[in-house]
Amino acid sequence: MSEATATPERVVPVRHWGRLAAGVLAALALAALLWFFATNDNIRWSAVGRYLFGPTVLEGVWVTLQLTVLSMVIGVVLGVVLAVMRQSKNGVLRWVAGLYVWFFRGTPVLVQIVFWFNIALFVPTITIGGFSVSTNTIVTSFGAALLALALNEAAYMAEIIRAGITSIDRGQAEAASALGYTPLQTMTHIVLPQALRVIVPPTGNETINMLKTTSLVSVVAAQDLLTRVQEISARNYLVIELLIVASIWYIALTTVASVGQYYLERRLSRGYARGRKRLTAGDLLRGLLPIRTTERRPS
Amino acid sequence: MTEAVIARDVRKAYGSTEVLKGIDFSAAAGEVTCIIGPSGGGKSTFLRCINHLERIDSGTLQVGDELVGYERRRGVLHELRERQIAARRAKIGMVFQSFNLFPHMTALRNVMDAPVRVLGLSKVEARDRALTLLARVGLAGKEGNYPQQLSGGQQQRVAIARALAMRPELMLFDEPTSALDPELVGEVLEVMKDLASEGMTMIVVTHEMGFARTVADQVVFMADGVVQEHGSPADFFTAPRTDRARDFLGKTISH
Numbered sequence: 001m002s003e004a005t006a007t008p009e010r011v012v013p014v015r016h017w018g019r020l021a022a023g024v025l026a027a028l029a030l031a032a033l034l035w036f037f038a039t040n041d042n043i044r045w046s047a048v049g050r051y052l053f054g055p056t057v058l059e060g061v062w063v064t065l066q067l068t069v070l071s072m073v074i075g076v077v078l079g080v081v082l083a084v085m086r087q088s089k090n091g092v093l094r095w096v097a098g099l100y101v102w103f104f105r106g107t108p109v110l111v112q113i114v115f116w117f118n119i120a121l122f123v124p125t126i127t128i129g130g131f132s133v134s135t136n137t138i139v140t141s142f143g144a145a146l147l148a149l150a151l152n153e154a155a156y157m158a159e160i161i162r163a164g165i166t167s168i169d170r171g172q173a174e175a176a177s178a179l180g181y182t183p184l185q186t187m188t189h190i191v192l193p194q195a196l197r198v199i200v201p202p203t204g205n206e207t208i209n210m211l212k213t214t215s216l217v218s219v220v221a222a223q224d225l226l227t228r229v230q231e232i233s234a235r236n237y238l239v240i241e242l243l244i245v246a247s248i249w250y251i252a253l254t255t256v257a258s259v260g261q262y263y264l265e266r267r268l269s270r271g272y273a274r275g276r277k278r279l280t281a282g283d284l285l286r287g288l289l290p291i292r293t294t295e296r297r298p299s
Numbered sequence: 300m301t302e303a304v305i306a307r308d309v310r311k312a313y314g315s316t317e318v319l320k321g322i323d324f325s326a327a328a329g330e331v332t333c334i335i336g337p338s339g340g341g342k343s344t345f346l347r348c349i350n351h352l353e354r355i356d357s358g359t360l361q362v363g364d365e366l367v368g369y370e371r372r373r374g375v376l377h378e379l380r381e382r383q384i385a386a387r388r389a390k391i392g393m394v395f396q397s398f399n400l401f402p403h404m405t406a407l408r409n410v411m412d413a414p415v416r417v418l419g420l421s422k423v424e425a426r427d428r429a430l431t432l433l434a435r436v437g438l439a440g441k442e443g444n445y446p447q448q449l450s451g452g453q454q455q456r457v458a459i460a461r462a463l464a465m466r467p468e469l470m471l472f473d474e475p476t477s478a479l480d481p482e483l484v485g486e487v488l489e490v491m492k493d494l495a496s497e498g499m500t501m502i503v504v505t506h507e508m509g510f511a512r513t514v515a516d517q518v519v520f521m522a523d524g525v526v527q528e529h530g531s532p533a534d535f536f537t538a539p540r541t542d543r544a545r546d547f548l549g550k551t552i553s554h
Contacts, residue, residue, distance in 0.1 A: 174352055175399035179413040179465060180389025183381050189416065193403050 047241040051232065052248060060228030061249050067145060067214045067224060072207050074150035079157025084187070086162055097158065104155035110216050112152055116144035117220040145217035145224070153210065160202045164195035197268045204261030208254045215250075225249055303328040303469055303500045304349060309358035311344060318344045320524035321358070330516035331501045333532075335508070337547055340522040342504045343396075346473050349502065350391045351384055362391065362469065389417050392462030396474040398454045400446040400461070406433060407442040410461045418465065425464070432460040436490050452483030456490055463494075470494065472503040508551055512536050520544045 037043065051057055085097035104112070120135040127133075139147065168191050176186040218226040229242040306324040310317070319341045326332040334342045347353040348360060351368045360367040368384060369376045379387075400409050410429035414420040420428070433442055436456040446454050455475055462470060472491065476484040488510050495501060495514050505511060511518055512532045519529040520539070527541045539545045 169399075171395060171397055171399040172401065175393075175395060175401070177352065177385070178350055178388055178391070178393035178395075179461070180385045180417040181413065182385045185416055189412070190401055194401075 042240070043244070044238065044241055047238050048244050048248075051229075051238075051242060051245045054232075056228050056232060057225070057245060057249070060223065060225035061253075063142070063223045063228075064211070064214050064225040064249075065253070067142075067149060067217065067222070068207065068210045070146055071149035071153055071214075072203075072210055074146075075153030075157045075206075076161075076203065078150070078154035079161050082154060082158035083161035083165060086158065087165065101155045101158050104152050105159075109148060109152045109213065110219065113145060113148040113217055113220055116148045117141060119144070141217075141220045141222045144220055145214075145222040149210065149214065149217070153206065156206060157203070160206070161195070161199055164197075164199035165191060167198045168194050200264055200268055201261070204257070204264065207261070208257050211253050211257060212250060215246075301328045302326065303330075303363065304502065305359075305361045306345075307359045309345070309348065309360055310356045311341075311348065311353060312356055318524055319348070319355070322521075322524075322526055324519060324526055324529075326500070326502050326517065328500050329498045331495045331503065331514055332517045332519060333511035333515040334502065334504045334519045334521055335506070335511055335547075336521040336527070341524045342521050343473050345521065346471050346502065346504050349469075349471055350388050350393055352393075362387070385417070389413075389465055390468050392465060392467035392470040394455070394458050394462055394470070394472045394475045396477050398446070398451070398458045398478070400454055400458055402446050405443050405445055406438065406449065406457045409446070409457055410464050413461065414464050428464055429460070432463050433457070435493075436460045437486070450483060451479045452486045455479065455487045459487075459490055459494075469500045469502070472501065472505070474504050474506065476505070476507060506551075508536075520547070522547065 038045075082097045082100060085093040086101075088094055088097075116139060119139055123135050125132050126135055126138060172190055172194065173186050176190040177183075181190065214224050215226040217224050218230060221227050225246050229246045233239045233242040302325045304324070304326040306322050309319055309322040309324075311319040322341070322345055324345070334346065336342055344353055348355050349362060349367065354368060365387065366376070367387075368379055370379055370383075371377075400406075401412070404412060407426070407429055410432060411422070411425040414425040414428060415422055430439075430442065433439060436459055438453060438456055438460070441449065441453065441457075446457070449457065459475075475491070476487050479487065484507070488507065491501070491503070491510070492514055503510075503515075515532045517529060518532045518535040520527045520535065520541070520543075522543050527543050528535070528539065530540075535544070536548065539548055
């Protein structure tokens, strides 16, 4: 052994010519595409710049953000309730939760949006304790959109949360029981905090999806980003330019959400990741771009 | 001599597989009882019945003067509510084969969390108690470590400290050294020996014959779902009365 390490031999690594050629081709294709867009006379880039921060567009962005956050919050809360119901010892609760998930995952969200928008057709008034209101004053287009997105999201979140709960080793709940924790304490202090590690990454993906799914509510003119840019382009016919404006906003929002997701995941891995505590520029870049390199660990 | 645990004809089946086929057992307060025997003989299942992690099908099981999982009111057995079961479990410490420390908490939080949440101790008091116990199991300075950053032996010692923090009347050990690397077994057994010498009532399911021989006050040999024989370690290890025990000892000692 000591003889081999005394004079290190030169090693020629394998040259991957195929990889190199494919890389060059991909770079050329990307450059051509960018050139095509940048120099296309049919796209008025000045209009893109003018509308990007226009008041109507910003209002649309704000509504999109509200829809995303509110429907995710309602979806998560309802999802926890449904997930716990599905674990219940009570068969009726289990069955009702199962039915809910089955129904909302089985129907398209677009159909649900249109359905809630038209709910007044068969429930014209809502009466609570002798107090009557017209359904249309409560279920506005925004209300219908929120209702549809939130209820639909709850079904998906229920499955994500249930998977998180069942991923925790049974020994954890047993150890907590043996110490005298009540079932509720065991769930809230031992099982759920650990399940969060499993629940958060797909929930982040759901949030990013939700940012984009909100555009569907433009079919009921819910004043979200897509509704507003379509209003503008209906007047000035700058269809592509305004779609570019909307796309820039959507991609900016999803990028910010990805960074947030990355930091949240890091924070939750406390007690699991060994070593490496300080944040590096590389970490930041990895958080910013949707590139997740597989971590190489010396075995 | 008062009995800490008494079992009479305890039976338990999973589906059609009978695991406990009428266990008669008693463990004296202040003594160490080691339950030994071949795997699948019902040792762990019986231990888990003592703090109601498993429910018995028939027979009676008593810890102190209370029935496990039930309450007798005017001659009728009433099943206990979850909250009442939890309150009784708090008085019984349990140490698991796979440690089952809470991975999202530091060693200190692992030890002080239950006293705060279950016993209602103040954080300051629970922290003091936890620090004392961690020092006692030889882990002073490791308070801030997460379980993953500790060796198996250290994790199991934290688990013992966690159970002791509840000031239990009885400690149950379910094969506490079976998941450990051989060189780490000793440090855990040392802590258990200390505990025994202080008069803690302990019931230990173990394959460590040396520990049973030197520390136990009573050895219970369990196989095929029943207690085959029990007695002092001196009698049991030198002159087992049943063929089943002779066969078992022959196999374990020849290695």
